[in-house]
Amino acid sequence: MPLQIMKLAISATSTISTFPTVERFFTEAAEQVTGDGTLTIAVEDFWTDTGAAADTLPELTADNSYINVYINGVLQMDDLIAYTPGATGVGQLVITVPTGSTIEAASPVVLVVTNFAPTSDTTIIT
DSSP states (O other), X not given: OOOOOOOOOOEEEEEEEOOEEEEEEEEEOSSOEESSEEEEEEGGGOBOTXXXXXXXXXXOXXXXXXXXXXXXXXXXXXXXXXXXXXXXXXXEEEEEEOTTOEEOTTOEXXXXXXXXXXXXXXXXXX
């Protein structure tokens, strides 16, 4: 018999589900903020999708979440954003306004928080 590579006869199938939870929060800039400034928005200044006052900003699931911030409908750069989850008096969104930029008063600000609860199931057949 000639030499040959021996290998295992195994097959596997995997099913992966992501299960995203998306929460959106809305507000308007209370006043104009110009470059080298910051816009700080407390949790109680946001409204939810239902129009109710927000009372908590969700925690971010480690390695399975992200946030997006839109000002006047435009997605903002991540390094301008500082997000602190928490309940009233704790949770907030801080937006750094760089030199040469302005956030006009009454500009809409939308915070989108997406958390994933992934699951996987693998079946191995030998």
